[in-house]
Amino acid sequence: AQSVTQLDSQVPVFEEAPVELRCNYSSSVSVYLFWYVQYPNQGLQLLLKYLSGSTLVKGINGFEAEFNKSQTSFHLRKPSVHISDTAEYFCAVSEQKGYQKVTFGIGTKLQVIP
Amino acid sequence: KAGVTQTPRYLIKTRGQQVTLSCSPISGHRSVSWYQQTPGQGLQFLFEYFSETQRNKGNFPGRFSGRQFSNSRSEMNVSTLELGDSALYLCASSHDSMNTEAFFGQGTRLTVV
Numbered sequence: 001a002q003s004v005t006q007l008d009s010q011v012p013v014f015e016e017a018p019v020e021l022r023c024n025y026s027s028s029v030s031v032y033l034f035w036y037v038q039y040p041n042q043g044l045q046l047l048l049k050y051l052s053g054s055t056l057v058k059g060i061n062g063f064e065a066e067f068n069k070s071q072t073s074f075h076l077r078k079p080s081v082h083i084s085d086t087a088e089y090f091c092a093v094s095e096q097k098g099y100q101k102v103t104f105g106i107g108t109k110l111q112v113i114p
Numbered sequence: 115k116a117g118v119t120q121t122p123r124y125l126i127k128t129r130g131q132q133v134t135l136s137c138s139p140i141s142g143h144r145s146v147s148w149y150q151q152t153p154g155q156g157l158q159f160l161f162e163y164f165s166e167t168q169r170n171k172g173n174f175p176g177r178f179s180g181r182q183f184s185n186s187r188s189e190m191n192v193s194t195l196e197l198g199d200s201a202l203y204l205c206a207s208s209h210d211s212m213n214t215e216a217f218f219g220q221g222t223r224l225t226v227v
Contacts, residue, residue, distance in 0.1 A: 032213050043118070043204055043218030044157075051214065090157065094213035101147070101170045102212050106156035 002027035002093045006105035013081055014113050021076040021108045023091030033074040034092040034102065035065055044090060050074065061085070086112045116141065118207050118219035126225045132193040135222045139186050139207030145169075146188040147212050148180060151202040151221070160203075162212065163188050195226045 007022040025031060032051050036044040048059025055067040065076045074091060091105040119138040127133050139146050147170075148160040159172035163182035180190040186207075192199055202223050206216040 036218075041220070043220045044206075045218070046215060049215065096213070100211075100213050101159050101162060101172070102216065103159065104149075104157040 002031060002095060002103050004091050004093050004103055004105035006091055006108050008108050009106070010109045010111065012111045012113055015083055016080050018079050019077065019081050019085075019110065021089050021091075021110065023074045023076065023105060025072050025074065025091070025093040027072075027093060027095060030096040032094045032096055033065075033067060034094075035059065035063070035074070035076050036090045036092060036104075037061075038088045038090065038107075040087075047076070047089070081110070081112050083112050083114060085110060118205055118217050120203075120205050120219035120222050122222060123220065124223045124225075126227060127195050128227055129195055129197060131195050132191060133195060133224060134189055134191045135203055135205075135224070137188045137190075137205030137207075137219060139188070139205075140217055143207040143209050143217075144186055145208040145211055146182055146186065147206045147208070147216065148188070148190050149204045149206065150174075151204055152200075157204065160190065164211075192224075197226050200224060200226045 003026045005024045013019045034049045035047040038044045048057045050057045050067045058064045088107045094100045094102045121136045145164045147162040149157045151157050162170040166182045177193045182188045202221045204221045205219045208216045
């Protein structure tokens with residue numbers, strides 16, 4: 001069974017500063033990895049995903065993430081955040097074989113301070 | 115292209131009652147997954163339906179059930195509601211499988227009093 005650990009429940013950061021949201025996963029097989037964002041009173045929206053290939057994945061809104069198999073990590077980064085990035089971010093993992101369920105982390109609340 | 119539609123958006127029920135939530139996936143999507151979201155537990159997987167068959171199931175009691183119709187619309191039912199069932203219930207639709215890409219609805223906020 002797979003699991004996801006998001007190491008920070010809340011991350012405050014000043015506007016225009018860089019940010020990194022940390023995610024570690026555990027699985028005995030090859031995985032797909034995802035980052036989703038949830039704005040208040042909304043569902044989740046896919047930011048980016050790693051299925052295969054290049055370990056550096058670029059997503060929407062200027063976010064990127066790097067898959068590190070040896071450290072079982074998939075940290076999310078943005079070089080300069082905006083107020084509009086204030087939201088909750090979820091890391092998720094799924095086994096590659098077949099049609100597996102997706103397991104989510106508990107979420108990290110990003111608060112951008114003006 | 116219309117997104118995932120969940121109805122109702124808000125619901126208040128009394129302990130012991132039952133409730134049915136509805137999810138209409140994106141046209142052409144055959145997979146529908148349900149998640150329960152609470153502040154302390156995050157998103158917990160309930161079940162997934164594909165072509166009217168339950169394909170995956172999470173670790174929830176039998177009070178939680180679901181089904182999918184031939185047009186891919188899905189319903190989930192919770193019987194004998196408990197206070198702890200208060201949560202945001204999210205539905206996600208995918209073309210074939212959620213582990214490639216999924217689209218979420220806005221959720222149904224259930225409050226049990």
